[in-house]
Structures are given as structure tokens and as C-alpha cells.
Amino acid sequence: MKTLSRRAALAADPAIGAGNVLATVIAHGADLDGPGLTFDTAVDHFPAEHPLTLGELDDRVQARTAWLRAHGIGRRDVVAVWATEAADVVLSFLALTRVGAIPALLNGKMAPAIAEEYIRRLRVTGVLADAAHRDLLHEAPILAEPKELGTGNPADAPEHYRHHQDDPVVITHTSGTTGVPKAVLHSHKTLYAALKHLLTMPQAQGTGRILNALPIPHTATVLMVNQVLGNRAEMLLLSSQDAPTVLRQIERWKPEGVYGFAVTWAGLAREDLSKHDLDSVRMWFNTGDCAHEPHIRKLVAVGSRETVGREGRVKVKGSHFIDGLGSSEMGHNGFHITHTIDSDHYGRCIGRPYQFAEAAVLDADGNELPAGQVGLLGFRSPSVSPGYWNDSVNTYKFRLNGWFLTGDLAYADDTGHYFHLDRIPDAVAGFDGPQLFTSMSEERILAALPEVLDCTVVIVQEDGKFLTDVLLELVPEADPALDRSAQIHQAVGDEVAATIRRISAIGEDDVPVTVTGKVRKVALRQERLAGVTS
Template sequence: MRELARAGWPEPGDGVVPVVPGFVHSAFAPTVVAVAERCLRRRYGTSPVPAEVRTAIVLVSASGDRASAEHVRATVEAGGRVGPLFFYQSVPNSVAGHIAARWGLRGPVVCLSPTGDPHAEGTAEAALLHDDGDADEVLLILIEQTPDLSTEAVAVLLGGRSTTMRTPGLRGRLAADTELGAGNMLARVLAHGADPDGPALTFDTAVDGHPAQAPLTLGQLDERVAARAAWLHEQGVRRRDPVAVWATAAADMVLSFLALARLGAIPALMNGKLRPEIAAEYIRRLRGVGVLADDAHTALLAGHELGVPLLGTPAQAGTGDPAAAPPHYRHHPDDPIVITHTSGTTGVPKAVLHSHASLFAATRHLLSMPQAQGTTRILNALPAPHTATVLMVNQALGNRAEMFLLSEQGGERVLDAIQRWRPDGVFGFSVTWAELARFDLSGYDLDSVRLWFNTGDCSHEPHIRRLVAVGWHDTVTRDGVARVPGSLFIDGLGSSEMGHSMFHITHRADTDRYGRCIGRPYQFTKVAVLDADGEPVPVGEVGFLGIDSPSLFRGYWNDSATTYRFRQRGWYLTGDLVRADAEGRYYHLDRAVDSVDAGNGRRFFTALSEERVLAACPDVTDCTVVIVGAADGVVTDVLLELAAGADEAEDRTDRVRAALGADVGATLRRVVPVRSDDIPVTVTGKVRKVALRERYLTEAAS
């Protein structure tokens, strides 16, 4: 949307804000009125807004009316009577309604208390009202009162045509569509009138003769999916049929998922880095109807008993006739639509089942919220077979955003893609951010990036700080909306089972809330910190994370025993140890299996220890802490990955011991510089600490 007019309060020459009848004691409402009227006069003079123009009001404030709230608190505390006007002015809609009545504004009124960047959330809400056809113009008002009760505000009148490929009202219609879910987003987006010639997905490999890195339009994507659905149907694939998909290319994974979902079948997406013997056992346990594998993975399966036939390759599936595709299966909310798998830290990964409704619950919520900055041109650096990529593809389609999907997520590959494709948002796992920390980012053109979005394991402070130092984002200043240096980083905690990150916290270059803080829960989820019996623990105490969310997986495929082992008193137990503070923020300390009970009420945490070591050692790009409880006590090893040019011969033991703290530091056995290749990891890059503990026990025994 274009900026039609802008005003601030105060501006040079302003004195005391004019009084507004009906609003007392506080400068909050009078400032809103003053800045709004100044902005509207700069557009329309002293005349009312023309009757044919529907003007909405979006009032955004993180602080709210501090002065009124403090007055009410003090009056009640002193036993006094609160004046009746405070019951009126304490509702922000009242001052917005006052402005609407005086100026004849006929659009909706929305008041937001942002959890992230106020301008981003306000402009996103304005765009939503405009693009959904609810308003021709939007008066965006951003106001804050500081603790000393000084008040500043900015008003921006937005209007005109959007420069994005949006269909008016699309996001709102999708959010309200009861048939929409994770299995039919592509079909429903088109059914709701999205432009078939608008952008959809871009892949880093060729698709049926379509060049690599050339965008597929929405119509082309639908045609390529229909071709695969027709071919798979000819092979006998029907609804409810589990089909394993094992390939490397992101295009093979995403298009196979969309095609199988179109048939009502159940794609079982497998990470291409699985060892062949693990992959074969995983396929056997699925008890499906067949396997779709690319040439390289077909060769790896040779000689293994799978129990099901090889149907062909994803490339062969692309040769189907789109016109011969059967009608799109009509999903029920409980229908299974995809099986993904866990990292496999202890062997054969667990098969995670999601339904049409569960894997869409978070997306439906987000479609009803303002669209965040940094989500219109997305680089997807998440593993293609992971639940997170299925989620993000659906979100991109629903938002009518552009998305470029990478088949390989190494640091150098991601940096190259950012420079070539110039996304405004990059989505990935913490392992990718750790890899980027090994590079001198000043040597790369990352100016397009406004947002880094992390899911899976939460990220470490030094890795985040490197990223928020580059790029830019919009913010609100005294002089209005401004583009400022430094990007945003949204951190959290998620997993295949959770169906979406359950927490969120936004970091900027000027923020300082780290220490493994994962922020607050999303509105669609409930969380708890539990003891071993499933009972809530007091605020501040460490316990097991329990989740109750409509986005949760439906269970582990063909493994009811494991499914119910992770359920307790209505909660899904994630296996994480966390604590909450008095302000409702949560902190992730470790995976329970990686922590060690040190006796006397003490527990040692590997992930928290890694955070402390990285913060204390700037010449270390990543580290792994292994804590082992043995018969003769607890022993800790710290493995350091050093920055380029760092002195490998330097003894960092004292620095590391001090960072660990007195209790864990007393158990420190050795500090060892290592290469990244020395650390055993899973197919998604998670460190296999169980293997490192076994290595220690083997060394101790010998």
C-alpha cells in the first residue's frame, strides 16, 4: 500500500496536546486524536473523508494507556472510587470510535497490542483489511507511553493498489474455509480465485523440463501435481495408501506430497541422508503399498527386503497426463495426510503422522493474523522431507508468497541462494544458523533479508547476533516509519510432533533477552511445565514440557506403544526440560535424555552449558557439551569448533570452566578442539549426543 499522508506528535513547535472532551487525566487518547487529525488534514484538509472512501483505523500500542492504568491502580489501592470516564477511556476502541465519528470514517476499527515489531504488525493488518476488501484506505496509528508517561505517536494514511500478487480477501476466505486443510491448500487457493499466473514455488532443480530456479506459476504447479497424481493413480495408488518417498531434490519431495495428498493417499517423506539399512527397515515398518525413489536412492535400496514394490521415480511420475488425474479427494479433518519422521538420534526414526486438520491448525491461525514482514519472498532452507517444509509450503501458498526451496541446506549453499534470489525472509533450523556463523558475513550481500525464522531446536545467542547484524527491517521512529539496519530473528521451539513451533520470541540487534529464552507460546497452544507425575511445577522451577495443541501429531504410525508413552494427563511430553518466568516467558534448558542428575537436587544441562560456552568464547563458532553420569561421578567433555584463524594450540580450559559455572565446571575433564566432521549428527544435523556418551563409556571401560 502507498503512503498517502503522515504525521507525528509531537512535531517541532508542538506544546501540550489539546484536551479532548470525555478523556481525562492521561495524554494517551488526546495524542491519538491529535496525530490522527493532523494526518487526515494533510490528506483532506478540513473536509470530512469522502463518503465513497471506506477508511479503517488500526491503532497499535505495546504499552497502552499507562497513565490511566496507573491512576486506576493507585485509586483502587487507596480505597478510592474510580471515575466513570475511566471505564470508557480504558478501552482503546473508544478513542478510535471518537475519530471515526468526527471524520465520518466508515471502515473497521482494529486495536492491536503487538508481540513483535509494532509497525510490521500494524502495516500487515492494514494490508489485510485493504486486500480483503474491507477498506479503501487505512489510518495506521502507532502510539507509546514510556514509564515516565511521555507520549509519542505516528499516524500514516495508507491506500492505493498493493504491489503484491494478492487476491482481494483471499487470506480471510481461506482462514474461514472449513474444508481447507494441509491436504488441499493448492486446490482451495485456486478455487477461491487466486490468479493461476501468479507466483508459486521455485525449485533448485529442473521440473519436467521446466528450468531450475525458474518460478512455477500457481497454474503450472497445479498442472505438474495433476500429472503426478494421474501417474500414481495408474500405478494403483488409492486413498489411505501409504507411499514412501525417498529422494534428494526438494522438488521431488514437495510435488510428490502434493500429488499423493490430491489422491487422498498418505505420503511418507524420507530424508535422503538416511543410511540404506535404516531406510529399508523404516519402509518395512510403514507397511505401505509402494516406494517412490529417485535413481540414486533406488540403487541404495538394491538387495534390501522392503515388503513393498518400487513404483518408479519421481521423474517418471511427472510424465503422467494432467487431464487424466482423478478429481481431488475431499478430505475430512481427521484424514491422515502425511507421515514424516524424527531425526533418528537413537536408531530407526519414529514415523510421525499428521492429519488434514492438525498440520493446518497453526496455518489457519496465522492466516487470520497480520502477515509479518519478511514473508513475501521466502528462501526455504528447511529439509524438504520435514514437517516444517510441508507447513511452510502451505503458508506460502495461502499468503500468495514466493518461495524458493533448497535441496541442500549447507551454509555456503544458503548464502549463495540469498545473494542470487534476494529473499526478504529465510526459514531454517538452528544447525543452518550455526553453519552461517562459520562465515564472515560482511563478505556477502545479505541486504535483502528482513527476517530469519527458526524452528526445531532453539538457537544460540552468538549465532543469532551475527544474523541480526545484517539486512534491515521496518520500525517506527519519532519521525515516522523508517527502514533501519539489522534484520529480525524469530526463535522458538518446535518438532515434527508439535506441527509448528509452540513458542516465539523476536530478536533484533538492540535486544538482549537470551539465555535460551524461547519466548511465549502461540495463541493456538497450551503449555505446561510438569513434574515426573504430570503435575504443574511452580513458576521458576525446571520441569518437563507438556503441550496441548490442535497442531499436535495424531500419533506414531504403527506404534501405539510409543505414542502413549509420550502422553500424560492430557499432555504430550516433548522430552524437553524448561522453566517459566513470572512474565510468562519460557526457557529451554536441555533435552531430558541429554541432561544428568548430579544428586543433591542438582541437574546438569548440556544445551544450557553450550550456550554459556559460546557466549564466553568469541573465537568458537559452535560447541558440543557431553555430560556423563558414571559410577564414580559426573564427567563433562567440551568439544569446540573454532573460528577460522583461531589458535588451536591455545588452552581454553579455564575460560570454559568459568563459563560452565562452579557445579558443572568442577566436573570438566577435557576441552577438545574438533572439526565439524568429527561430530556425529542425525540426518537433520542434530548432534547425536547418545553416540558421544557411548564413546565416552567405551573409552572409560578400556
């Protein structure tokens, strides 16, 4: 079956969803010797970076399915997976959904005390924890290490659980910027809704061979696994997403597309990319927080892409960067905008919503605001999570007048493009009064001062006044003692400039971040209110 007709057949299959893509692709006649998945560590008897065929991948999942059934795991059992290696997380997810269980995927960097509390709130049947994590848990019921599941006999695997479209298939978590992360539930239908739409579209340039530098337990990686299986593409999944690892794997593995979070692009932008062979990359895809202009510009200057003109398809210098805004709750990037070396549409523009989604800027009562007016970002899509597991309070707290509230402040222009200003907890902004945005201020500082590699802006309130601290990570050759206040005041605008009390040069590791690399501004605000400053 040709690729186009096979993708169309998958899109038209009423039973397909996030819990059965591997089995459905095989049922539709995909070549078992074709691409499955590639992991950066060993999988059972296969060495690291062995490209598992579709048949080999299915066999290894069936082995784990047999182990789970033999140990009494089945329909609606919630099983937490706390591990570092990509293979442990992804293969456990695929096997657990086959028996109708609900995998709850935890980031390996989560602090043990927070992980224990998070698992307790899930009310799990058991936990699959690797050797590095199982001894960190004192009360959670440990089932096994994920690798043990590979000892099952594939021939003993039960028949694939038949999912209803509303069945829960995975629980992922938010970044936890304010404490214990929220447990985001996705159903068989919601987590495949965007992919089903994409299957009806031409396959995008750069999606034939993908390097996955997304956090492995994140919703985005679950999406990517299902996307590449449906597209019959190749993908190498990285257990670590630090810049040196990503650069090394780009040079060795020669991907066409690289998928990651904003923190990965910031890390790559710190490197001298001219010293690396990045010619294979046609496309960088960002999800989560939108990326900063200087980081994007450095990435689109390398790699190559194809353009179509009078002379047909021509390969030109410089890659694509697809930016947007996404979250675990949104189920897929909600917005998209494409940058090239010639782009000039920055300013934290996140583009337009995907065709399967709707967006609006809302006031506090859920009324839609006109173009140019700042408000709450509302999102509506079949991909949106049904809610937070065991947490009805937060599930309904983030719903307003039929919209899911993303937690962001934004505005739209007259052309329907959306612009991201800040996360609500990090800004000082109402419908009246001061308009102080930390993310937009960071964007403007980075664009105005080339010697700034990265920037963090924090606003605190003391004695009834708003005070802003600016933390600058500088290029190695920059003078940290140089007074940059005039440039920064001009960049951020008068309203923010009037609140700046301190501008500091910091090191790369001086800013607290979450397990997915987001800056924990709540922790920085607490430090500054307590008088602890860099």
C-alpha cells in the first residue's frame, strides 16, 4: 500500500487511537521489516541504537504485555513508570496500553519526595521503577524494574485490549513550577485527534527521519511515537536532552527533523554551531513554551531545506523552525508558525491555531476580546485533555465558558496571529493598571543585546510596589561588570523599566528549573522576597 493511501486508511479507521497505533498499523498491512523505533540504550538482546524493525518492536512489546498479564495487570490498573531511559518509558507505555492499563509516566528528574506524593495521589496499582529510582520510593508498591518486563514470552501475550474512544490511555504531568505537578489525563481519542487530522495532510518536510529530543515521559513524546509509527518514519529517542548530546546525535545519526522544548534550543544556541555538521537538518520543531528569536535565528541559519520554484525543487541553505505553543493539557501544539533565515515575524508570535483547533483571547468572564487587547488565552480542540486525574477542582478551574484556559496571557492581531506575553502567575497584568510581562521582557532583552545568551526576568511586590530583577547569562567574552541598564531600559519599555531595581550577571546553573527545563519563577520570587539574590 502506498504511503498516502496507508495514511488515509489510518485516518479513516474508527477504532484507531493513542492506545493501539502499533497494532493498528500492523493490521493495516505495514511491512514488519520496515521502521519501528530506535533507542539510545539497549533493548533486551538488541544493542543501543539498533533500529528496531516494526516486527521487532511489536515482539518486544508483546513480551512485556505477557509479563504484565502474568502479574495480574489489566484493565484500568494505574501503573506509574519512573525511569530515565527512553526505552524503559516508551516500551512500558506501549505494553500497558495493550492490556488496558493506564500508564502514568514520571520524569526521571522529579525530586523523590515530590514523586512519592505524586504517586500517592494517583492511587496506583503499582510502580515500574528503574534501578536508579526504585530505592528512592519508600511507600509506593513496586512491581518491577521496566527491563524485567522484557523477559516475558511474546507467545503468551493476551489479545490486545479493545479501547473505547473515551477510555483513559495515559497520564502525564505538568512541569511542576509551583510544586507537585498536576496529573494530566488523556483518552484514546483526545491524544490521537491531532494526529488523525495530520494524517489527512501531506507529510511535512523533515519528518521522515526524526531525532526526538523531547522529555521522554511528556505527552509530546507519546504523540511523536504514534506519529512516526503512522507515518512509517524513523525516529531515534534520546534519554537525555542536553545540548552536547543532541549535537553529537545530529552529527552521528543525520536526522531530517529535530523535536524539542525551548530549553534545548537555548542550549544549542550557546554552542558554536559552525563547528558541527548539521547539514542533514531540514526542520526544528518546538513545543511547550514558545522559543526566543535569537535562539531561532541561530538554528535556521544552519541545515538546509527544499523550496519549490520555476526550476522545480531546489535545496537551499538554512532550515525551517516550526514554533508554537503547547502543553500536556492541550494534547498537541495548539498554534504554529514557521521561521526561516528570512523571517521577520517574531515578537513572541505563536502564529495561528491548527485547523483542528480554535483559540480566543478572553476577559475574566469568558467574553472574547477584540484584536490587540490582552487577555486570557482560551483554547478549544478535540485534543484537549479531559481533565486532571483525581483532581476535579483543577479540572474545572481551568475551564471558562466552554474554553480551556492555558494559563497564558496573549493578544491577537487583525490577521489572526496570536502573540504570547507571559504566564499568568509571572506577570503583573489586569484589564486595568500596570502591564508588566516577564516573558516578553526577556524576549526584548535577548533581541536587543547580542551578548546575552539567556535571560530571566522576575517581578516581586514589596511595600505595595512592583520591583523587577533582570538576570543575564552572558557570552564568555562579555564583561559582567559592564553597565547595561540603559540598553535594557530601552528594550523593555517605560512601564517595565520604571520597576527595575537590579540587573545581575549569572551563571547557566544559577536559575532553578523544573524537570522539563522551565524556569521556576515562583522559587526565584520567594528567594528575592527573602533577600536571597544573585
